[in-house]
Amino acid sequence: xxxxxxxxxxxxxxxxxxxxxxxxxxxxxxxxxxxxxxxxxxxxxxxxxxxxxxxxxxxxxxxxxxxxxxxxxxxxxxxxxxxxxxxxxxxxxxxxxxxxxxxxxxxxxxxxxx
Amino acid sequence: xxxxxxxxxxxxxxxxxxxxxxxxxxxxxxxxxxxxxxxxxxxxxxxxxxxxxxxxxxxxxxxxxxxxxxxxxxxxxxxxxxxxxxxxxxxxxxxxxxxxxxxxxxxxxxxxxx
Numbered sequence: 454x455x456x457x458x459x460x461x462x463x464x465x466x467x468x469x470x471x472x473x474x475x476x477x478x479x480x481x482x483x484x485x486x487x488x489x490x491x492x493x494x495x496x497x498x499x500x501x502x503x504x505x506x507x508x509x510x511x512x513x514x515x516x517x518x519x520x521x522x523x524x525x526x527x528x529x530x531x532x533x534x535x536x537x538x539x540x541x542x543x544x545x546x547x548x549x550x551x552x553x554x555x556x557x558x559x560x561x562x563x564x565x566x567x
Numbered sequence: 568x569x570x571x572x573x574x575x576x577x578x579x580x581x582x583x584x585x586x587x588x589x590x591x592x593x594x595x596x597x598x599x600x601x602x603x604x605x606x607x608x609x610x611x612x613x614x615x616x617x618x619x620x621x622x623x624x625x626x627x628x629x630x631x632x633x634x635x636x637x638x639x640x641x642x643x644x645x646x647x648x649x650x651x652x653x654x655x656x657x658x659x660x661x662x663x664x665x666x667x668x669x670x671x672x673x674x675x676x677x678x679x680x681x
Binding site for chain 2: 462485487489494495496497498499502504543547554555556557558559560
């Protein structure tokens with residue numbers, strides 16, 4: 454079975470400070486990992502993915518994520534937060550060896566305070 | 568290039584009524600899927616398709632039907648609406664049927680069942 458957890462429903466950070474949105478996963482085989490962002494009343498937009506290779510993945514809008522196999526984590530990070538980064542963020546996972554489709558986390562609401 | 572187009576954006580139904588949510592993509596993607604989004608539960612997969620004529624069930628398929636007669640279109644049918652189907656529905660497509668490609672989402676369809 455595959456699952457993903459986002460332990461924080463809400464993250465608040467001051468503009469200009471670094472931000473981290475946490476994600477942990479559980480799979481039987483190798484994971485495919487994704488981050489998506491959702492702005493109010495919009496569909497989800499792809500940010501970045503880890504399939505294989507370098508553990509540090511860079512994505513859209515200055516975001517990056519680090520794949521940590523020993524801790525089964527894939528935390529989303531940005532060195533300097535912008536007010537416009539305020540949105541709902543979703544982590545998603547798929548087990549490489551499974552026929553299961555993508556499983557999404559419950560989402561983390563990020564608020565960047567001016 | 569319109570991407571993924573969903574109609575209608577809003578719909579109110581009475582219990583027992585039927586309706587179809589339309590989804591069309593113009594990116595020639597083989598993979599298409601339907602998700603529902605409920606507060607605190609993230610996105611849950613309803614049905615998906617890896618090509619014309621091929622569909623399969625996701626995590627929460629009960630009460631929903633799909634068909635895929637063309638690459639472009641993937642309608643979702645509610646046969647007899649129930650209040651538990653009140654949700655926001657998202658259609659998504661991808662160039663990769665193997666689950667390693669990014670998903671492109673529509674803007675969503677907000678359904679209320681009274």
